[in-house]
Amino acid sequence: MSIQLDFPAVLERWPSFLGGAVLTLELAALATVLGALLGTLAAVGRGTHSALIATACRIYVEAIRNTPLLVQIFLVYFGLASLGLKFSAFTVAVAALTINVGAYTAEIMRAGFEAIPRGQIEAAEGLALSRVQIYWHIILLPAVERVYPALTSQFVLLMLASSVCSQISAEELTAIANYIQSDTYRAFETYIIVAVLYVVLSLVMRAGFWGLGLVLFPRRRRLGTPL
Amino acid sequence: MQQNAFSSEPIVSLRDVQKSFGPLKVLDGVSFAVDRGEVLAIIGRSGSGKSTALRCIDRFEKVDGGEIVVCGHRVDRPDVNLRALRQDVGIVFQSYNLFPHLTIEQNIALAPCAVKKMATGQAKELARKVLAQVGLEEKLHAYPEQLSGGQQQRAAIARSLAMQPKVMLFDEVTSALDPELTGEVLKVIEQLAADGMTMVMVTHEMGFAKSIADRIVFMHRGKVHETGPASILTSPTTPELIQFVGTGNLKS
Numbered sequence A: 001m002s003i004q005l006d007f008p009a010v011l012e013r014w015p016s017f018l019g020g021a022v023l024t025l026e027l028a029a030l031a032t033v034l035g036a037l038l039g040t041l042a043a044v045g046r047g048t049h050s051a052l053i054a055t056a057c058r059i060y061v062e063a064i065r066n067t068p069l070l071v072q073i074f075l076v077y078f079g080l081a082s083l084g085l086k087f088s089a090f091t092v093a094v095a096a097l098t099i100n101v102g103a104y105t106a107e108i109m110r111a112g113f114e115a116i117p118r119g120q121i122e123a124a125e126g127l128a129l130s131r132v133q134i135y136w137h138i139i140l141l142p143a144v145e146r147v148y149p150a151l152t153s154q155f156v157l158l159m160l161a162s163s164v165c166s167q168i169s170a171e172e173l174t175a176i177a178n179y180i181q182s183d184t185y186r187a188f189e190t191y192i193i194v195a196v197l198y199v200v201l202s203l204v205m206r207a208g209f210w211g212l213g214l215v216l217f218p219r220r221r222r223l224g225t226p227l
Numbered sequence B: 001m002q003q004n005a006f007s008s009e010p011i012v013s014l015r016d017v018q019k020s021f022g023p024l025k026v027l028d029g030v031s032f033a034v035d036r037g038e039v040l041a042i043i044g045r046s047g048s049g050k051s052t053a054l055r056c057i058d059r060f061e062k063v064d065g066g067e068i069v070v071c072g073h074r075v076d077r078p079d080v081n082l083r084a085l086r087q088d089v090g091i092v093f094q095s096y097n098l099f100p101h102l103t104i105e106q107n108i109a110l111a112p113c114a115v116k117k118m119a120t121g122q123a124k125e126l127a128r129k130v131l132a133q134v135g136l137e138e139k140l141h142a143y144p145e146q147l148s149g150g151q152q153q154r155a156a157i158a159r160s161l162a163m164q165p166k167v168m169l170f171d172e173v174t175s176a177l178d179p180e181l182t183g184e185v186l187k188v189i190e191q192l193a194a195d196g197m198t199m200v201m202v203t204h205e206m207g208f209a210k211s212i213a214d215r216i217v218f219m220h221r222g223k224v225h226e227t228g229p230a231s232i233l234t235s236p237t238t239p240e241l242i243q244f245v246g247t248g249n250l251k252s
Ligand SMILES: Nc1ncnc2c1ncn2[C@@H]1O[C@H](COP(=O)(O)OP(=O)(O)O)[C@@H](O)[C@H]1O
Pocket: B021, B024, B026, B044, B045, B046, B047, B048, B049, B050, B051, B052, B053
């Protein structure tokens, strides 16, 4: 038995692959930034004294964590369409991925918030800092620092999971691959290249998060100790 | 209870304060007052309500009844302006509670910048000044974990001082420290007293209380059981205080 691989036939489409990879990275970057914001707000919301807000945040988190991403994407896609709203596949993909990763971020951030010693919050209150100032100056960065590995893994996972956006014809990496393999009849070669590209994208994201960590956590950079 | 006849308004006054945690009555009609420049030491057995009484002053606990006035703020009222109150009151805890992700300078400058909108340069200057006051200038750019317990506690005191409070509250600030480190913290507090700072301190250091306090409040089962000048530690009248100072609590 021998496998005949013809990479040159597929690599002719290199610009398309690259375009798909770039779009995947853009999707992931946007959804990461927006999802981090949404998730952090939801985590704060779950900790507020308002039962209404806390419950709403909880329902959001549980609803997302217990349904498949593809179904969520279709819900956003067809939901918006049925409201008569026309958005590009890219926009829908960003929205759905944001909503999805926001829920996981909320759970991770909540764990981070809970790890802040009560005494530090009291010390901040004793210094007359407001609720918002306490979250911003005292809670947020140490919480993120503690859960940073979990958080960044989640965002890399999101980038990989974004491949299901091919189902609504967002022109990301997997969708491009689908076109190319049906054009060239070289499915195996195509998906080998795609797999390698996803690995490269993962490494790019991990490197990015590592660099961001150096900027966000100067204490760790200087002392090298965990919080 | 005796009050300084020359000052008009006490800085801190508690009148018949009641506080329960569920069925547990922790403060049962606590009254005392602290005049400007006065040092009040609260002593008593563990669980007698000392910390709770102190925390009520800064409204970390809400009282069930009675009246608390601190620098003109009606602390017992639900509409008290918490942030205004806490600008007038500094509080230091047993566990230092420095912010671990910030340098000592940032720890100190944070509240003046965020709360009082002080310019960064000015806040850094202030940080240097208050750190010098507690003898820690060289630790300006260190992180809390790089400091010993005694140094962390002194930095926490400096952080409070930077807000220029009218009264400082200390809750057993040396209890978490090794004996050889308590001295450096007590010396800082002593200096504050000499500079005229109004202070309320919960302490187990009887010798220290005796030497620095203008007045002693001995708490027992949620009540002010005995109060008076520091001399009550050497000549206590109630059996409970006699027993308390007699059981080796009074070191000098
Ligand atoms: N937040 C709380 N919830 C329930 N019980 C508390 C709380 N804080 C203190 N207590 C109880 O109140 C009593 C007095 O506590 P505290 O004021 O800390 O005493 P002290 O400082 O004199 O040791 C103790 O029995 C303690 O267990």
